[in-house]
Amino acid sequence: MARTVHAARLASLLGDFGRDPAYAGLADGVRALVDEGRVPTGTRLPSERDLVAALGVSRTTVARAYAALRDSGYLVSRQGSGSVAQLPPGRGHRGDHLLSPGVDPDGPEGTGTGDVVDLTCAAPAPPPEVHEAYRRGVEALPAHLGGTGYYPSGMAVLRQAVAEGYARRGLPTDPGQVVVVAGAQAGVALTARSLLGPGDRVVVESPTYPNAIATLARAGGRVLGSDVLDDGSDTDGLATTLRQVLPRVAYLIPDFHNPTGVLRDDAARERVAATLRRTGTTAIVDESMVALPLEGQAMPLPFAAHAPDTISVGSISKPYWGGLRVGWLRLPESRLAGVLAERLALDLGAPVLEQLVSADLLAAGDGLLGARREGLRAARDAALAAIATHLPDWTLTPPGGGLCLWCRLPAPLSTALTVRAREHGVLLAPGPAFAPEGGLDRYVRLPFTQTPAVMTDAVERLATAWAETLADPAPGAGVGRAPSPVLVA
Ligand SMILES: Cc1ncc(COP(=O)(O)O)c(C=O)c1O
Structure with missing residues (x-):
């Protein structure tokens, strides 16, 4: 059965979108939703007329947005099914959801490679004790090799x-x-x-x-x-x-x-x-x-x-x-x-x-956890200090534990920011990825799972990306160029 996203739901998923011009903002918003997987490929989009009513925009705006989505490979018209969302060739990453585009698959996972800082997963690399525990585990293994292992x-x-x-x-x-x-x-x-x-x-x-x-x-x-x-x-x-x-x-x-x-x-x-x-x-x-x-x-x-x-x-x-x-x-x-x-x-x-x-x-x-907590505390504090210096209008409540900062942006541009951030080598999950029912584009999650120096560097890059996002909130071509990562942990 073909999935359908109704007009009201799509409007809520889209939230605010760029109006300069509105058709480009609308197309960018839909592209971002498809890239994020929030509108899965194969989903039938609402008719132009229904979307006009739900968004309160003109018929021309929706028609031009749909045309732009077709041109960029995000929409296909199917006989009997109307307009169906799809990812352009090479954007699916269906083979391995752990891969973030732009990260070398053979490189050390979780840390990113080269100049890329991957902050899509709130998951730190293991402390050295894990390797030692594996050694002891291998030594203990023979005692269990007589059974089925189930x-x-x-x-x-x-x-x-x-x-x-x-x-x-x-x-x-x-x-x-x-x-x-x-x-x-x-x-x-x-x-x-x-x-x-x-x-x-x-x-x-x-x-x-x-x-x-x-x-x-x-x-x-x-x-x-x-x-x-x-x-x-x-x-x-x-x-x-x-x-x-x-x-x-x-x-x-x-x-x-x-x-x-x-x-x-x-x-x-x-x-x-x-x-x-x-x-x-x-x-x-x-x-x-x-x-x-x-x-x-x-x-x-x-x-x-x-x-x-x-x-x-x-x-x-x-x-x-x-x-x-x-x-x-x-x-x-x-x-x-x-x-x-x-x-x-x-x-x-x-x-x-x-x-x-x-x-x-x-x-x-x-x-074993003392050093782990100390490292995370230092990373958190470095990220907080860098935000206070470089992004003073972002607000957040510093957490007393865990792995994440949840930052409120002065404008609902989290999805656009993640596209810009990728251009600066920082991979992030936008706020809407955490929304059970749409919205939250005013927030971005920043896991403090890297070293303090990498966190500081990442925030500095984000400050540049944020300035660019504010200057051009609907990076038309940008959304087409850079899909969101598909694994958020
Ligand atoms: C709240 C929460 N639950 C579950 C998971 C997944 O954990 P696991 O690796 O144990 O499957 C995560 C990982 O980010 C998480 O943050």
Whole structure:
């Protein structure tokens, strides 16, 4: 069945667009949405007449914009299907979603190569201890080579280490409640499949982690956003949304939320948990960033301590390395069977060596994380200082942990900025990538996952890109030249 984006939805995805002239701004906006994958290829665009009504622009504006999109290969007219979005040849990057265009695929991933700074992923390179843990993992491997290597719930040693981690955080946990998965994203996907049916409502924070939006939607969820304010003062708003929407599931990131960095305190957790109890909603709580407090602060109790029906999702990726592809679920007993059944329909477990390495890293407790946190703090502070100097009209609340700065721009030009930034060798995900229901072009996420010197350099380049964006907010040819990256983590 052909997908369709209705006129009102397209208008909301487009947000503000350049009006000088309006047809070029409109075409640029649609190109950017297709490049970002927010209007997927193969989607039927609204008729010219419907779009005229939704946007309040003239018929000529829409007709000229569609013609420009056809000329640049972003639109094709198909018999019986009207105007269908497509990526021009060579823009699809379907082969490997991890590749950002312009980055050498053979180069060291995650750091960019040459002069390119890749800030599309909030994921740092591993500390040296990861290599050492791999060495020890290889030494421990022979003890496991007598069996099949299939552990659909996870290896005992890792489940034990994860359970001990929860106990240290104040939430007694039986290793039997833990299911090892191939990263937090896989955990959210698995959980979503087991909880959601077609059309079930899901409340997420807005902004939120883009791949979670995608996986919740693909599991059939109707994803609705509730505003996150970057000072965290939005608990009432979230409670109201939950009461109004009565969702089946709420996907929440209470620990250094990606992208805003907000940390919910125990009072906020308790308030949300009480509302969830009333609305009969199950929380999927993504704890990917929980091990990254950067100010030595005491952390609140895990969300599941307030809401026992919660499915908690954890990961080794952010504190240690995404390349391990190891994460876990902590489930209430009542949900174990359903999730395990779904798991067997999806995959049969995580790799043995990586589970051994992860267990080794977790067993060291917080000991290994001191240097990691120190490095991130220095990178964050360098980025903040560079923003204050070079981009003084950008505003943000400095986060106390996690990996991201969520910057508010003085104009809704995030998507245009990311196109310009790419020309200066900085790869970024624009604000709308984090929007469950469109908008957020006034924000840009800046992960502080590089060294302080690279962060400073990146912000300086961004300042140049921002000045150019303000001077020419609709870089007509620019959008055509440079697609947005396709992986945002
Ligand atoms: C909130 C959140 N959840 C999940 C993930 C994916 O993590 P993993 O590598 O464990 O799949 C990320 C990575 O950026 C994230 O920020």
